[in-house]
Structures are given as C-alpha cells and as structure tokens.
Amino acid sequence: MTVSVRSREQDGVTVVELEGEITSVTSAELQADILPLIGGTATTVIDLSGVPYISSAGLRTLLLVHRQALRRQTATVLVGLAEEVRFVMAATGFLDFFDVRENASAVLGPVRE
Numbered sequence: 005m006t007v008s009v010r011s012r013e014q015d016g017v018t019v020v021e022l023e024g025e026i027t028s029v030t031s032a033e034l035q036a037d038i039l040p041l042i043g044g045t046a047t048t049v050i051d052l053s054g055v056p057y058i059s060s061a062g063l064r065t066l067l068l069v070h071r072q073a074l075r076r077q078t079a080t081v082l083v084g085l086a087e088e089v090r091f092v093m094a095a096t097g098f099l100d101f102f103d104v105r106e107n108a109s110a111v112l113g114p115v116r117e
Contacts, residue, residue, distance in 0.1 A: 006030055007024040007033070009038060017047045017112060018048045018049070019051060019112070022052055022055050023055065025056060026057070026061070026065065027061060039068065039069065039072055043073065047078065048078055048081070049111050052085050055084075055086065056089070058092055063092070063093070066093075067101070079103065081103045081111050083111065090104075
C-alpha cells in the first residue's frame with residue numbers, strides 16, 4: 005500500500021498531487037517523497053482530492069510539511085479535502101496551519117489554452 009505522489013510546476017507554483025490513504029503504513033514513504041518538494045517555489049499546493057482517509061501519522065506528515073514550508077518561507081495551500089479528511093483536520097486544529105481552498109485553480113487561476 006502506497007500513496008502516489010505526482011508533482012509539477014505551473015505558473016511558479018509547485019503542485020503536489022497525492023492519491024491513496026495516508027496511514028501509519030504509508031506516511032513515512034510519503035514524507036520522504038514530499039519534503040524535498042517543499043520550498044522550490046514561493047507556493048506549494050498540496051492536492052488531497054485523491055486522499056479519502058488520513059490517520060494521525062498522516063497528520064504528523066502534514067505538520068512536518070508545514071514546518072518545512074515555514075523554514076523555507078514557502079506558502080502551503082491544501083486543496084481538494086474530502087469530507088472525512090476535512091473533519092479530522094478541523095477536529096484536531098490542523099486546518100489552522102494551512103490555507104485551504106476548494107481546488108488548485110483557486111490558487112493557479114484559469115487554465116490558459
């Protein structure tokens with residue numbers, strides 16, 4: 005069981021798309037994959053629309069992302085939170101650490117053709 009991590013840079017923003025459940029089994033590998041991506045641009049968008057579940061270990065990984073972003077003076081925006089993920093993050097106070105938007109286009113603007 006793994007979490008898929010895809011990243012790209014668009015309009016000077018790093019977009020990191022995650023897919024899969026973030027659990028104690030998957031969080032260490034996710035941490036190793038995602039932390040190096042933080043700080044390459046002024047803003048990092050973490051798209052959680054493919055994440056239906058996050059455990060306390062996953063929350064810890066997001067806390068480490070938040071701390072890394074602070075050290076590297078990078079804004080971190082979470083998008084695409086599923087209802088259960090949003091509930092867990094709200095109940096634990098984690099939503100206070102991040103700018104949360106509905107989707108990446110709220111940060112990136114309209115798609116240009």
